Amino acid sequence: MNEADVREEVIAPLIKAMGYRTGTEHNVLRELSLTYSRVQLGREKANDPPLRGKADYVLEAGGRVRWIIEAKAPAAPLDAAVEAQAWSYANHPEVRAIYFLVTNGRQFRLYVTNRGPDAAPVLEFAYEEIPQRLAAITNTLGPAAMLRDHPDIVIDDGAPLGPGLRSTLRISSGRLKVHRVEPAIAPIDQMTVSIVDGSASRRPDGGITVSYRTEVAVNVLQTMNEQIGLNIVDLVTDDDVLSTDPAHPTVFRAVRDLLIPKGSATIDINTWQHEKAPVDFRVQVAIEARGHLVGQKFAGSFTSTMRMSFDMPGAGRKVLDFKNFGSFELTLV
Incomplete structure (x- = not known):
C-alpha cells in the first residue's frame, strides 16, 4: 500500500x-x-x-x-x-x-x-x-x-454590561430560592423557582433591563405564578453596568398591577385548590433584587411584596399583604 x-x-x-x-x-x-x-x-x-x-x-x-x-x-x-x-x-x-x-x-x-x-x-x-x-x-x-x-464571530460594538461580558446577554439558567415568607405560607416558604431562560440588555435611554422566564416544579405554584404574572418577569435598573462589588450591588426593580376578574380560574391560597375567583381581585407585586457579578454569575438577594385587595359582599374591602425574602443566581452567556 x-x-x-x-x-x-x-x-x-x-x-x-x-x-x-x-x-x-x-x-x-x-x-x-x-x-x-x-x-x-x-x-x-x-x-x-x-x-x-x-x-x-x-x-x-x-x-x-x-x-x-x-x-x-x-x-x-x-x-x-x-x-x-x-x-x-x-x-x-x-x-x-x-x-x-x-x-x-x-x-x-x-x-x-x-x-x-x-x-x-x-x-x-x-x-x-x-x-x-x-x-x-x-x-x-x-x-x-x-x-x-466554531461559530461565526460576531463583533459586538456595544458597551459591555460588565467586565468580560457582551453588550447583550442571554440567561442560560438560574434559580430563585425563597428563605422566608411573611406571614408564613408553608408551600411558598423554602420554595425553589427555576429560571429557564432570559436576557439582559441596555435600554436606549440608559440603564439595563433583565427579562426571565420561570418554572416551578409544583403544578399548583406554577399556576399561581402564571396567574399573577410572575412566570415572565422584567426588571430594570438605572445602572449602566452590572456591579462587581458586593458592598455596592446593582439594584433591579419591577412593579406589576393586574386584575383577576370574578369567575376566573384561580388558586385558593388557604386550601391550595383550584377554584373560580368569587370576586374581583386586584394584585400588586413589587420586586427588588440586589446583586453583583462573579465571573459569568449574577447573584444576590431579593424581596418581593404582593398586595391582594378585594371587596367581599357584606364585609367591605379586604387587603392581604405578603412578603418574600430570598436569594437568586443567574448564569449569563
Missing part, C-alpha cells in the same frame, strides 16, 4: 462517513496549491523565490470552518517533520484551518493549529479503532461538530 492507496482506501471513506462531499456545503478540496512568500518564510532577500506546497485535503464545514489532512505512505513515520509540514498548510493565510490531521493509514493524530507544530495531539486513534470510535471522531471533526464548536 502506498500514499495513493491511503487516500483512496482509508481517508476517502472516513471523510465520507463523517458527512463531507466534494461540491457541497461541506466541501472537500483535494491537493490545494499554496504559495509561501519570502516574508512568511522569514527571508529578507527580495529575489528569494516563493516556496510552494500542496495540502492533500482541506475539509470545509458550512463553507467556512476548515481542517486539513496530510496523508503519508504506511511506511512513513509521523514525525516532527510531517507535523511541521501539515501545520504549515493549516496555518497558511489561505486556509486558516482549526485542526490538522496527519496519517499514514495506520495511525491518526489530530492537532490544534493555533497551538503550533510542536504541541501534543488532542486526539489519536488507529485504523482498526475507526469503526468503534467513528461517532466520537465525527463529534469532533464532522460538519455539525465543527460548526457547533
Whole structure:
C-alpha cells in the first residue's frame, strides 16, 4: 500500500462517513496549491523565490470552518517533520484551518493549529479503532461538530454590561430560592423557582433591563405564578453596568398591577385548590433584587411584596399583604 492507496482506501471513506462531499456545503478540496512568500518564510532577500506546497485535503464545514489532512505512505513515520509540514498548510493565510490531521493509514493524530507544530495531539486513534470510535471522531471533526464548536464571530460594538461580558446577554439558567415568607405560607416558604431562560440588555435611554422566564416544579405554584404574572418577569435598573462589588450591588426593580376578574380560574391560597375567583381581585407585586457579578454569575438577594385587595359582599374591602425574602443566581452567556 502506498500514499495513493491511503487516500483512496482509508481517508476517502472516513471523510465520507463523517458527512463531507466534494461540491457541497461541506466541501472537500483535494491537493490545494499554496504559495509561501519570502516574508512568511522569514527571508529578507527580495529575489528569494516563493516556496510552494500542496495540502492533500482541506475539509470545509458550512463553507467556512476548515481542517486539513496530510496523508503519508504506511511506511512513513509521523514525525516532527510531517507535523511541521501539515501545520504549515493549516496555518497558511489561505486556509486558516482549526485542526490538522496527519496519517499514514495506520495511525491518526489530530492537532490544534493555533497551538503550533510542536504541541501534543488532542486526539489519536488507529485504523482498526475507526469503526468503534467513528461517532466520537465525527463529534469532533464532522460538519455539525465543527460548526457547533466554531461559530461565526460576531463583533459586538456595544458597551459591555460588565467586565468580560457582551453588550447583550442571554440567561442560560438560574434559580430563585425563597428563605422566608411573611406571614408564613408553608408551600411558598423554602420554595425553589427555576429560571429557564432570559436576557439582559441596555435600554436606549440608559440603564439595563433583565427579562426571565420561570418554572416551578409544583403544578399548583406554577399556576399561581402564571396567574399573577410572575412566570415572565422584567426588571430594570438605572445602572449602566452590572456591579462587581458586593458592598455596592446593582439594584433591579419591577412593579406589576393586574386584575383577576370574578369567575376566573384561580388558586385558593388557604386550601391550595383550584377554584373560580368569587370576586374581583386586584394584585400588586413589587420586586427588588440586589446583586453583583462573579465571573459569568449574577447573584444576590431579593424581596418581593404582593398586595391582594378585594371587596367581599357584606364585609367591605379586604387587603392581604405578603412578603418574600430570598436569594437568586443567574448564569449569563
